[in-house]
Amino acid sequence: xxxxxxxxxxxxxxxxxxxxxxxxxxxxxxxxxxxxxxxxxxxxxxxxxxxxxxxxxxxxxxxxxxxxxxxxxxxxxxxxxxxxxxxxxxxxxxxxxxxxxxxxxxxxxxxxxxxxxxxxxxxxxxxxxxxxxxxxxxxxxxxxxxxxxxxxxxxxxxxxxxxxxxxxxxxxxxxxxxxxxxxxxxxxxxxxxxxxxxxxxxxxxxxxxxxxxxxxxxxxxxxxxxxxxxxxxxxxxxxxxxxxxxxxxxxxxxxxxxxxxxxxxxxxxxxxxxxxxxxxxxxxxxxxxxxxxxxx
Amino acid sequence: xxxxxxxxxxxxxxxxxxxxxxxxxxxxxxxxxxxxxxxxxxxxxxxxxxxxxxxxxxxxxxxxxxxxxxxxxxxxxxxxxxxxxxxxxxxxxxxxxxxxxxxxxxxxxxxxxxxxxxxxxxxxxxxxxxxxxxxxxxxxxxxxxxxxxxxxxxxxxxxxxxxxxxxxxxxxxxxxxxxxxxxxxxxxxxxxxxxxxxxxxxxxxxxxxxxxxxxxxxxxxxxxxxxxxxxxxxxxxxxxxxxxxxxxxxxxxxxxxxxxxxxxxxxxxxxxxxxxxxxxxxxxxxxxxxxxxxxxxxxxxxxxxxxxxxxxxxxxxxxxxxxxxxx
Numbered sequence: 001x002x003x004x005x006x007x008x009x010x011x012x013x014x015x016x017x018x019x020x021x022x023x024x025x026x027x028x029x030x031x032x033x034x035x036x037x038x039x040x041x042x043x044x045x046x047x048x049x050x051x052x053x054x055x056x057x058x059x060x061x062x063x064x065x066x067x068x069x070x071x072x073x074x075x076x077x078x079x080x081x082x083x084x085x086x087x088x089x090x091x092x093x094x095x096x097x098x099x100x101x102x103x104x105x106x107x108x109x110x111x112x113x114x115x116x117x118x119x120x121x122x123x124x125x126x127x128x129x130x131x132x133x134x135x136x137x138x139x140x141x142x143x144x145x146x147x148x149x150x151x152x153x154x155x156x157x158x159x160x161x162x163x164x165x166x167x168x169x170x171x172x173x174x175x176x177x178x179x180x181x182x183x184x185x186x187x188x189x190x191x192x193x194x195x196x197x198x199x200x201x202x203x204x205x206x207x208x209x210x211x212x213x214x215x216x217x218x219x220x221x222x223x224x225x226x227x228x229x230x231x232x233x234x235x236x237x238x239x240x241x242x243x244x245x246x247x248x249x250x251x252x253x254x255x256x257x258x259x260x261x262x263x264x265x266x267x268x269x270x271x272x273x274x275x276x277x278x279x280x281x282x283x284x285x286x287x288x289x290x291x292x293x294x295x296x
Numbered sequence: 297x298x299x300x301x302x303x304x305x306x307x308x309x310x311x312x313x314x315x316x317x318x319x320x321x322x323x324x325x326x327x328x329x330x331x332x333x334x335x336x337x338x339x340x341x342x343x344x345x346x347x348x349x350x351x352x353x354x355x356x357x358x359x360x361x362x363x364x365x366x367x368x369x370x371x372x373x374x375x376x377x378x379x380x381x382x383x384x385x386x387x388x389x390x391x392x393x394x395x396x397x398x399x400x401x402x403x404x405x406x407x408x409x410x411x412x413x414x415x416x417x418x419x420x421x422x423x424x425x426x427x428x429x430x431x432x433x434x435x436x437x438x439x440x441x442x443x444x445x446x447x448x449x450x451x452x453x454x455x456x457x458x459x460x461x462x463x464x465x466x467x468x469x470x471x472x473x474x475x476x477x478x479x480x481x482x483x484x485x486x487x488x489x490x491x492x493x494x495x496x497x498x499x500x501x502x503x504x505x506x507x508x509x510x511x512x513x514x515x516x517x518x519x520x521x522x523x524x525x526x527x528x529x530x531x532x533x534x535x536x537x538x539x540x541x542x543x544x545x546x547x548x549x550x551x552x553x554x555x556x557x558x559x560x561x562x563x564x565x566x567x568x569x570x571x572x573x574x575x576x577x578x579x580x581x582x583x584x585x586x587x588x589x590x591x592x593x594x595x596x597x598x599x600x601x602x603x604x605x606x607x608x609x610x611x612x613x614x615x616x617x618x619x620x621x622x623x
Contacts, residue, residue, distance in 0.1 A: 176464070178460060178462060178464035179464055179466060179467075181422065181458075181460060181464065182460065182464045182465075182466065182524070182527075183466075183477070184422065184425075184453060185420065185422065185453055185457055185458035185459075185460075185528070185537075186453065186454070186457065186477035186527065186528065186531060187450055187451065187452075187453040187454020187455070187457075187477070187481065187531065187533075188450070188476075188477050188480050188481070189450050189480075192480045196476055196480065197466055197476075200467070200468070201466075201467050
């Protein structure tokens with residue numbers, strides 16, 4: 001059969017079209033399968049954590065202290081939740097200004113060459129293995145001053161800075177250049193423009209970035225393992241002392257090995273997963289809605 | 297920071313002395329326009345009758361020639377001396393020499409890519425941030441070199457405002473759009489009055505006075521553009537640069553903007569880039585025709601009173617363009 005079809009022939013598949021269509025369908029099917037697998041893993045993970053952990057859920061579990069001596073036999077993860085909240089809060093207080101100012105520097109002030117170097121650095125920082133971040137702070141701080149919530153927070157802030165920085169950069173770059181021109185044409189100095197126009201316009205993206213970074217830091221284990229891993233499991237808020245936290249407590253409970261401790265670990269894992277998913281989804285929904293409201 | 301007219305006039309030595317000489321119709325003009333002029337100018341009464349006033353009085357736009365030649369005595373705001381602009385290796389405009397007069401609307405017309413917007417943006421140094429930009433020749437503003445090393449470009453733009461092709465209100469309330477720059481410049485007193493004055497000046501007050509706190513993004517395109525004009529005049533600049541301010545607007549909104557230009561030039565010097573020749577005829581006292589020269593570099597072809605440029609162009613390229621035989 002010639003390559004050029006007879007124009008009067010019926011419009012059914014001819015030539016190698018049947019084969020090409022089969023390949024196309026196979027390719028589409030492969031992408032669908034991969035996407036399904038990815039989502040399925042998440043669903044299975046949440047389902048398994050829920051199945052194992054949901055039975056633990058109670059006000060007592062969320063607030064009580066694990067008894068010393070026989071942790072895991074009874075009690076709850078109250079101190080760990082409080083400690084995680086405290087460290088993440090401190091980490092965010094450190095990381096938010098550093099991340100946002102870095103993004104502002106890159107978007108507004110850096111020369112192209114320096115900007116490229118800094119941005120590459122930020123991207124590499126996002127890819128750093130978190131155990132190395134933990135070791136770094138351990139060597140720099142913990143080795144000299146002992147474990148503390150501050151040391152843990154410092155390590156977590158290193159996790160957060162590139163997340164906040166990169167997402168803020170994107171948000172700041174989405175601010176239309178016409179707004180910068182408008183502000184320039186009004187004889188307003190650049191930093192005023194940044195504070196008065198650019199940051200407010202990008203604030204949705206920056207807030208979302210921060211919330212996502214909080215969610216990520218809350219679940220990080222390696223950065224806090226070496227820097228805030230207390231021997232006592234009671235409530236502890238002094239930032240100069242090691243404070244209990246959820247990821248490390250999960251590890252501790254699993255290491256104990258007996259069934260009630262493992263069950264408590266699953267309970268804590270479920271709480272952590274639900275909290276992170278809720279924060280993530282909430283932040284994205286909020287961003288979408290408020291951006292639409294502003295007509296961006 | 298004092299920005300009264302008198303300080304700017306005092307600085308502009310080129311303009312000094314030309315002001316007092318009364319034209320032949322000076323006495324009558326002073327009687328007619330004196331009250332208004334005295335109210336709006338601290339620099340003294342100018343006995344010249346403006347084109348807009350003549351139009352308002354029902355007189356033909358083609359005024360007696362004695363009136364138009366008097367324009368050479370008008371105070372000069374911008375003096376462009378052989379200005380050229382390069383973007384890196386590429387020369388965008390070459391040898392532009394023209395004077396732009398005070399309280400005139402001056403139109404820059406010409407085909408796309410002829411450098412009229414580039415030239416406009418040179419006037420308040422908006423091109424500075426473009427990589428590779430460099431300016432040759434001399435560009436004086438009231439006798440001061442705009443590109444002098446000591447000239448601060450934030451200060452330049454504070455005196456020479458700009459309205460852009462696409463309306464670009466800030467994503468803030470209508471009120472804050474206008475108050476923001478004024479507040480940053482230290483003009484804190486009487487902000488409500490300042491906002492109202494600016495909105496009235498831009499013929500927008502009646503449409504927005506009941507929703508000053510709502511977002512400027514909810515305004516129509518024409519309203520947004522008038523808001524941008526209000527925002528510019530709220531800080532009381534000396535000059536307004538308009539870069540095709542009506543090209544994104546419908547004919548009704550365009551007419552509103554054009555009426556506005558007639559009113560604004562009583563207080564401000566206006567330079568407007570437009571693609572629309574009818575618009576230039578309607579709003580401009582003087583018109584500059586830019587085009588590409590033999591080596592495809594934008595340059596000033598002809599600059600004259602608007603009615604003369606459109607009725608008796610001196611250059612054949614101008615004639616071809618305005619009669620639609622360009623290119």
